[in-house]
Amino acid sequence: MNDIAPPNGFLPVLRKRRESAWNGIDTDRVLQVLVHNLDGMVFRCAIDEQWTMHFVSDGSRELTGYCPDELEYNKVTSLEVITYPEDRAVVRRAISTAMAGSGRYRVQYRIVHRRGAVKWVLERGAVVLDEKGQRVLEGFIEDVTEQVESQRQLADAELRYRSIFEDSVVGMFQTSIDGHYLAANRALAGLYGYETPDALIAGLSDIAGRLYVEAGRREEFKTLIREHGRVTDFESEVYRRDGSRIWISEHAHVVYSPEGEALYYEGTVEDVTAQHNYRQQLEYQATHDPLTGLPNRNLLQDRLQQLLNLAQRRGTKGSLAFVDLDNFKLINDSLGHGAGDKLLVEVARRLRSCLRDTDTVARYGGDEFVLILGDDGGLSDTLHILRRVRNAIGEPVMLDGQEVRVDCSIGVSVFPDDGAELGVLLRHADAAMHHAKKLGKGQFQFYTESLNAEARDRLALDSALRRAVEQEELHVVYQPKVDARGRPFGFEALVRWESAEFGSVSPVRFIPLAEENGLIGQLTVFVLRTACREAARWRAAGHGHLRVAVNISPSLFREKDLAALVRAVLAEAGLPPENLELEITEGVLMGDVQRTLAVLNELKAMGVYIAVDDFGTGYSSLAYLKRFPIDILKVDRSFVLECDQGNGGLAITRAIVSLAHSLNLRVVAEGVEQQTQLAVLNALGCQEFQGYYFARPMPVEQIAAYLAGG
Template sequence: MRKRRDSAWNGIDSDRVLQVLVHNLDGMVFRCAIDDQWTMHFVSDGSRELTGYCPDELEYNKVTSLEVITHPEDRAQVRRAISIAMAGSGRYRVQYRIVHRRGEVKWVLERGAVVLDEQGRRVLEGFIEDVTEQVLSQRQLADAELRYRSIFEDSVVGMFQTSIDGHYLAANRALAELYGYENPAALIAGLSDIAISLYVAQGRREEFKTLMREHGRVTDFESEVYRRDGSSIWISEHAHVVYSPQGEPLYYEGTVEDVTAQHNYRQQLEYQATHDPLTGLPNRNLLQDRLQQVLRLAQRRATKGSLAFVDLDNFKFVNDSLGHGAGDKLLVEVARRLKSCLRDSDTVARYGGDEFVLILGDYGGLSDTLHILHRVQDAVSAPIMLEGQEVRVNCSLGVSLFPDDGVDLEVLLRHSDAAMHHAKKLGKGQFQFYTESLNVEARDRLALDSALRRAVEQDELYVVYQPKVDANGRPFGFEALVRWDSAEFGSVSPVRFIPLAEENGLIGQVTWFVLREACHQAAAWRAAGNPKLRVAVNISPSLFREKDLAALVMSVLEEAGLPPENLELEITEGMLMGDVQRALAVLDELKAMGVYIAVDDFGTGYSSLAYLKRFPIDILKVDRSFVIECDCGNEGLAITRAVVSLAHSLNLRVVAEGVEKQTQLAVLNALGCQEFQGYLFAKPMPAAALEAYLANPTIAG
């Protein structure tokens, strides 16, 4: 093909062909400068017919310029279109008016591009053609439409024309009255932005436009819309796109009908089909849909969920003794209580009789599910007045997990129903999981919870102290750590019982116990001749949110007779995030007392340098996960060096915790850590062993 084309051009004077084409086109080919007058460098012969000026008169503005013959009202529009092209693709297309030499006004269409000339300067090259006939035809069409305005105005159906970008161009009286306006003019002025001002559902106008782009029309487009007084109605729209002769969309036009009554009737029928008439809860029909939604969400997030079957105990007794009316009141109240126990994303449905089903999405682990189940049991078993009598009922629950125990409603219900009947056999008012391993885990957790409560009440907890030393093993102070030796479970790791204390609300009592013990011990050190030793106590996140935390700490210090400078409070960096102003206020109060503030486990959270600079912090503790890798080189060393460097840049003292080897100590000492803590120096020890340790501190390794 290439050779054939070359051979065809070989016998043709291409320059002559191009010149003939350029000078015989019905329109004007041009090149012009990008300046105030659009100074013409070249104009084709078509300028005579288009403008009344020959090329010699237009080139280099000898008689007039393109800017001058452009209609004054359209000059800014033309320049704006070209400016946009210069900033973007370089191509532009603009329709505007020019004034012919004879004084008549013509409509022209200019198409061009920003290019570089032979000297590398940006110029415009393009083509301008006369489109007056097309524009006049469009206007004649508009005039013809005006002749039918009476039909438009007098129709009993709402009718409209709107621009593509969402403004009313025309509306009839029926539409104005439908939307609550006095007349069409008031409607057009009041609804300046249809997308925001008319449709209740955000994005509904975009859906309308999408259908128009894809199909050119909408049919039975049903939406909820606002009336002028703020009330809403439901409408059905039938509309289509009106195109120009060139196929460009000009505007939308169509009709509007009020379908509020029909919509509400359909909604009522749908609600009756999917909700229990007594309690208003979703029924079996809707339960399937709700479960599918939660299953899809769990699949996307790679999470789990649970389905609980709830059966009221002794409901038949209430029905038989107090009557069906009392039984219905009980079911309504139980439904209300169940809803109050769940999150908005969860579902409670009435399955039938005295049976309910709970769908708990975004399963956060066994502890979250147990918390909700306990809340449900407590809520249901609370007394209720029926027919003048105080009545109490319990419930039995069976729980299945998805996707572990099934991924469809029938299977999950069958499994949770089996678990519920097992719970009834064990004794009413209980819950059981379908999976026995979870039952064992749940029972163990409940037993541990009870044991921890007894431990707090019966003083089973005690405090041990781990030294914080310099590189030579000389102690600066001690960190107070809580321990638990249970009569039932033996020695329980803090990793196991501290999170449990956070969940069940015991952490406050545990923390104050440790704080009091530690402050009295530090006061004893001072009395024994060690006035500079500090004791460090961890403050839990829940306690940190207490508004009177500083006052409570001061009361413990006064009770022990310990100066504030001998106390160090350790917080995690996650506690600094969230409500920054609240955290700053609490720390300022504590700092004003004179206590030291340390950030524990630094590097494992999400705090930034900008936040750390705002808080009155004295000490940064490098987390042991970084310390144990600091002597391995590469990434471990780089992270530790960065943390220490950050602390020094903020004038903070650096403590490395979890030091177990001499090589780690050497690296951390070289990086500039001032204090060290770990098994290399000493394990946590009871208060009774502290006197001997202080008399002869040594490095264990």
Template sequence: MNDQASSPGFLPVLRKRRESAWNRIDSERVLQVLVHNLEGMVFRCAIDEHWTMHFVSDGSRELTGYCPDELEYNKVVSYEAITHPEDRLPVRQRIVEAMNGVARYRVQYRIVHRDGSEKWVLERGAIVLDEEGRRVLEGFVEDITDQVLSQRQLSDAEQRYRSIFEDSVVGMFQTSIDGRYIAANRALAQLYGYAGAAELIAGLSDIAGDLYVESGRRDEFETLMREHGRVSDFESEVYRRDGSRIWISEHAHVVRSPGGEPLYYEGTVEDITAQYHYRQQLEYQATHDPLTGLPNRNLLQDRLQQVVRLASRRGTKGSLAFVDVDNFKLVNDSLGHGAGDKLLVEVARRLKSCLRDSDTVARYGGDEFVLILGDYDGLAETLHILHRIQDAIAEPITLDGQEVRVNCSIGVSIFPDDGVDLDVLLRHADAAMHHAKKLGKGQFQFYTETLNVEARERLALDSALRRAIEEEALSVVYQPKVNARGRACGFEALVRWESAEFGSVSPVRFIPLAEENGLIGQLTWFVLRQACHQAAAWRAAGHPDLRIAVNISPSLFREKDLAALVGAVLEEAGLPAANLELEITEGMLMGDVQRSLAVLGELKAMGVDIAVDDFGTGYSSLAYLKRFPIDILKVDRSFVLECDSGNGGLAITRAIVSLAHSLNLRVVAEGVEQQTQLAVLNALGCEEFQGYYFARPMPAGQVAAYLAGR
């Protein structure tokens, strides 16, 4: 083929073949069909004042609204007349340029359709000689209105986007996959302390190394992008140009090519420094004692877990000490609460001075402190620390001009020997501390089985509890919950045990025992069935909106079919899921997070409400809250009892209510006993209340009369 094409005889042969093919076709018919069926108008016109048309194709009807007979020779209207007035001169100038140049032209302009609408057209033509040798225009005009409008819309959209990008008060950016800024707006530049976007792009050439305070933070950002294609509320501490630090929240996504390849990251940045520090303040208030500044019981679980894990890795031991200030009540009563507070602050300072930075001193409540002493080398070093504490506490202190001396009683449990769980270690240390007080105060004692004065009683109590659960000899009472108007909106189901052998046994005593000996599951299902059947009876009696709340033990979260079991109880009782609230403890959320999320998700899908009970007494990180499908926070009674006393109880309660409302949770205050407490809680925005101020727990038979009285 190449040899033929380059040979001198090839072109004449090819031309002859084409002429032969054309001769076999009715060329006039083909041209007429093409001319009159094209979408657009084929024309020949004179180069005169009116662009007098000598010929137009049938496409003129669609394009202009005029048929060929009306346009040809200006019988009805001239083409000059339907050309938009603003475009006539530019069109003529373009054609004149063609006449003086290459003789071909291309011009875009507007025409006025017969119906009065405007159209954008593209005219392509050439200056040729007609049959009489005169110069005329021959060409083709097509409708490009849609393309022009689309281009304008795209241009407008791009302009709007650019305007939004540049003028937004929120920082906006585009970064390359390898961590360089491609684009940034003025707000982002100002946020990071740069004069403009160009300066920011030049100054932050390495985002990972120059921007983030925490090493590896950009790697976490990129990992989320690879796994999910986006990040939301990605909070980080970053450096500004002057070296100062701020906290930001990023929302970003991956922009991909049509083929799915990642091109760059695009997103927004907000300065959340104020919000971050406010959250830190709330968390600090909820996890630290406002009087002494020490960690409170909320942090103990977290601190103990850290120390226990460390001791396990190293094969060492640690100890938990329960410290009670002797004769504190005497100081408080004789010198006043102000002096008592000063004494507690000084005791806290002295306790801290006796320990290492890695140890923990927490105020457990009142005049009680808890020490977590990790990784000490044997009993001798622990004894040395305990003696040093006793000596430090025994030093005189001046309160309001009066010298005071106090001692402390200390009980100690050893982990892992005496347990690794906080509740177990606290219980053992508390038992040892009380034994120390019986020996004359100002002493310390270690926990041993011989010191557990309730050991034999507990064995008997265990057997009696097993029988009571098997024989369903326990009872369920119901404590009302009321709304802000004082109207009963639900009840909490509480278990009670009247034992023939032990008399009235407090739930504080037998529920922990049921947890320890594995009976808590049977106990919980007994209460749940009783409560659901009772709530169904209330519905039938004309109280369809009353909700029943039942406490769920943390150990039940290990059961595979918890949601199915709850559903079976509801079905058996004929109670809608919306009438049931399940109360869980904060510690439940701090264990197996994924398992807790799955179980709570199943319960929520059924329509059951989830409440966190005794909130503020055991949680180590408020950030976990938003991860769980929770509906209600119950403020622990220890804060409720102090909320009207003007001390830290009010601050913590206010912080908890504010936190709950920010997460769209309903707040229930439990343990309300005084009108003043109710007034404060009402003002803070609590939605529901529970406590002796309204009613004590009552048998099911008294509920009807209570409701009628309310």
């Protein structure tokens, strides 16, 4: 037994430590105090039938109920006697194994206390040689009853849980934070079309990518748990193993470690496909026309309100067109109601094909339809759609083997000019429609002359803008972006137009026009070059921390050389990329995602900062934001103006700031006009501010004085 300790035993061995460590210390007293105050029993015993004790510490009283004098040399009882009968062989085997091997052992067993109580103890010891060269045991015995009972209760609870888990008719799961299954029961496996839980765990290694039909749904699940600690009735459409789809409802929470670390999610899953489909069917029937499948009056009101809200936030307009079929009564009466229904279904199909995805067509009743048209493409697009509708309706239709033709009369009202409520807009559009019928069938008329006048003005403005680009009537002004105390971080470059014909033209008028007629690219390049040259001058004047922000038109993201253009402009101006900030709209993120991502990654690799402008109006999702290399979110002015009024503007602003912080993005509030707005935004955590409260856009000649504190 090479590992048996050398002679002189337990206490003498301790005394052989380095002399320097014991200088000036009463070693005997220290060892005595240490041994006799341990919470447990230190011992030396013979290796015999009774484990005859040579030495026992005072801890024996608490542990066994016997004092050391009663245990030493088996005066009253022996360790063998107080060892629980069924465990004696276990102890002897452990010591025999130690004697044949390393000499050290560890064994857990039961003893019977003097008062009859049964305790669990842990004995750790070693086979050593005593002063006479005889093999003895030296070790320590401690009470582990509480730990054993706790482990047993935990095991019992886990066994009961496992039984519930495995036999439940409800799907149950545990998933890692990063999105794979740790455990699943048979009910969940069957629900998802797998034969066993193990097959489910192996087959669904990527929950976010392979389970949910809707992209980003897993991130929404995680976000809700982060915010509320759990999710309840979290309904999602998911794929089964065979590719079929079902709707599920999840209830889940996060399980934390004692240190507060999120370990995994656990919860339940139920198949709610039948309930979901029934609810969808009821909702569809309540909001759609049963004949044509188009939205009905109920849904029309909701769609119009959405577009009105969006137009109000953006300061834009839209159109409501009332479409009435000409001679429908004649066809319906002559060919029968069945033929009339077929005609209505075909008209509905043609109307849908004429509109954009953002527009709405609804059946208002009988042979009347209503179109809600946004002004995303401006007046020219609206007129184009109306002509397309008129031409499409006028195409021949085969009804029961007979070719018939039907025209339509269209009346148009403009919101918010002609009203901001469905009833008012419909009344005005209906009046315009009747006027169109009087002028001759197959016509469309606007309720007022405002759009006709605007169309004429638009043509004149278009020509003037083209001349302005050629004759350099455009110039750039700069609005500071500051901290809460007004200290500047940089400036946003804004284009302005002083027209010889129209005077000062608002960007709200000429920027959309430039987007329509293709001049926006030239405008953007002009602003980019001008702003970068000016920022280089700030840097040379000792303001190297200032950044200049330039708005980039969505159309430029269709250009293959945008990054090359930016790189060339920076080099031409001698401006480092970190002094340039490019502002894009949410619409860019939700267009050609792969193309946009490639362009943004290329710009970000250069060192340019990327900001999302007017955030909150474009319905970007968390999943979109996380995919793109974005540095800054700019809260839209419409929310800033309402943030100090305690209404929806404050709630949306708070949500945007919280979202930005969770993604480590910087937040800029634009359009700050009041001190109360600044106080609210600063408290919410906005880092940068922009608006008339601090400074209006200023010409380049005033910037030096502004930076000097003038």
